[in-house]
Amino acid sequence: MKVRDVMAKQASFCAPETNLAAAAELMWKTGCGFLPVVGEGGNVIGVITDRDICIALGIHNRKPSELLVKNVMPPELFTCTPTDDVHSALKTIRIEGVRRLPVVDREGALAGVLSLDDIVLRAREHAFRKDVSYNDVEDAYKAICGHSNGRRRKTQHMAA
Numbered sequence: 001m002k003v004r005d006v007m008a009k010q011a012s013f014c015a016p017e018t019n020l021a022a023a024a025e026l027m028w029k030t031g032c033g034f035l036p037v038v039g040e041g042g043n044v045i046g047v048i049t050d051r052d053i054c055i056a057l058g059i060h061n062r063k064p065s066e067l068l069v070k071n072v073m074p075p076e077l078f079t080c081t082p083t084d085d086v087h088s089a090l091k092t093i094r095i096e097g098v099r100r101l102p103v104v105d106r107e108g109a110l111a112g113v114l115s116l117d118d119i120v121l122r123a124r125e126h127a128f129r130k131d132v133s134y135n136d137v138e139d140a141y142k143a144i145c146g147h148s149n150g151r152r153r154k155t156q157h158m159a160a
Contacts, residue, residue: 001085001086001122001132002083002084002085002086003081003082003083003084003085003086003089003103003114004082004083004103004112005086005122006086006118006119006122007082007103007111007112007113008112008114008115008118009112010112011102011103011110011112011113012026012027012030012032012035013035013036013037013038013044013110014026014035014036014037014038014048014069015037015038015039015069016037016039016045016046016068016069016070016073017068017069017070018037018068018069019065019066019067019068020057020064020065020067020068020072021063021064021065022065023035023048023069024050024053024064033049033050034047034049034050034099034113034115035047035048035049035069036102036110036113037069037070037073038109042107042108042110043104043108043109044077044102044104044108044109044110045077046069046070046073046074046075047074047077047102048069048072048074052073052074053072056071056072060072076096077102078096078098078101079101079103079104080101080102080103080104080114081104081106081111082103082105082111082112086119086132087132089119090119090132090136090137090139090140093116093140093144094143094144095143097143097144098144099117099144100113100114100115100116101113101114101115116137116140116144119132119136119137119140120137123136123137
């Protein structure tokens, strides 16, 4: 099964210059907790989650409208492509301890979002024809839940 068969093709996103209040409002309106960050050239340059926003606000003790996404988004970016095998994307999810991946095309432009939830909904009790099994999803989820090797996302320190 390919990522394109599972991913959400319509994905909300924000720009690096978006303030945290606007990013949080977009998440609220679209019912998501994750936004790819799309740069000036149209390529995905990062991601921000509702958790990143909460931690940044707690650390910096500033109004959400005063902080920009680019100053608090994690420095790491993990992606996949529509033509990747879902097992490959699951491996990235498991190793990196993330729940969602931006799906990018060959040029790096946003094509959608793949979430562990999407994969769970497509998992099969018994894997046939290389589909994703419950065991595949369980292994990834356990790795995320037990992810304590110090590689958790870190909020960048913002210049005053």
